[in-house]
Amino acid sequence: xxxxxxxxxxxxxxxxxxxxxxxGLRHHELWLDESQHFLIGRDSDS
Numbered sequence: 001x002x003x004x005x006x007x008x009x010x011x012x013x014x015x016x017x018x019x020x021x022x023x024g025l026r027h028h029e030l031w032l033d034e035s036q037h038f039l040i041g042r043d044s045d046s
Contacts, residue, residue, distance in 0.1 A: 030038060
């Protein structure tokens with residue numbers, strides 16, 4: 001038996017996932033291990 005989801009359901013789940021990921025990224029604070037690389041890139045001249 002081939003059990004597949006309709007394309008409409010797949011796009012709905014994808015939209016919900018993208019929305020939740022965007023909200024999570026919007027409220028994400030940088031931790032020390034993440035901010036170190038960001039600050040190195042910000043302060044470099046080249």
